[in-house]
Amino acid sequence: MTCEVTYKGELRCEMTHLQSGDKIITDAPTDNHGRGKAFSPTDLTSSSTAVCALTTIGIAAEMHGFNIEGSKAEVTKVMSNNPRRISEVHITFYFPFFNYSQKEKKLIEHAARTCPVMLSLHPDIKKEMTFIF
Numbered sequence: 001m002t003c004e005v006t007y008k009g010e011l012r013c014e015m016t017h018l019q020s021g022d023k024i025i026t027d028a029p030t031d032n033h034g035r036g037k038a039f040s041p042t043d044l045t046s047s048s049t050a051v052c053a054l055t056t057i058g059i060a061a062e063m064h065g066f067n068i069e070g071s072k073a074e075v076t077k078v079m080s081n082n083p084r085r086i087s088e089v090h091i092t093f094y095f096p097f098f099n100y101s102q103k104e105k106k107l108i109e110h111a112a113r114t115c116p117v118m119l120s121l122h123p124d125i126k127k128e129m130t131f132i133f
Contacts, residue, residue, distance in 0.1 A: 010035070032084070046077035046089045049127075052117035053091065060111040066104050070096040078126075088126040095133050105133060 004016045011028035012035075026041055028034025039047065050073035061068045071094060078088035093112065100108070109131055112118070118127060 012038070031079075042077060042079065042086050045086060045121075046075050049089055049115070049117045049121065050075045050091045050093075052115040053093070053112040053129075056115035057108050057111040060107050061104075064104065064107060066100065067098055068095060068108070086121075086125055088128065089121070090128045090130075092130040092132065095131070097133075100133055105131070 001018055003018055006014045006016075008014055008025075011033060013026045015024045015026070016022070017024075024044070025038045026044065027036055027038040029040040029043070030036035032040075034040065054068075054071060054073055057068055057071070073094070074092045076088075076090040077086055078090070079085070080087035091112075093108075095108070109129075112129055112131075121127065
């Protein structure tokens with residue numbers, strides 16, 4: 001098992017990562033009967049895309065001898081109805097100025113676009129990525 005999820009009531013869940021014991025609380029969003037006092041499950045899905053991309057870029061950077069420390073990503077999730085689902089994920093990546101070569105920029109973009117979470121999202125979800133170097 002990877003994690004255990006407990007329903008706490010009032011549309012709130014607590015996830016426990018079994019290997020580390022770390023916990024994450026989720027709330028339903030305000031536009032779907034919730035309080036919005038924590039990440040919603042769809043917030044986690046869209047945010048996980050950026051986390052996975054940065055992690056995968058970090059692996060590529062280590063393998064190819066360059067640094068992305070201090071990089072960040074801003075995530076925007078767009079929901080649709082009928083059915084209610086994530087319809088778009090927009091991620092803007094910001095990389096500190098390390099004078100990246102064209103090869104390194106291509107590695108960064110390829111790693112982001114092919115990270116495991118990105119490849120796991122349904123093909124109907126629009127995925128837009130912007131890279132600011």
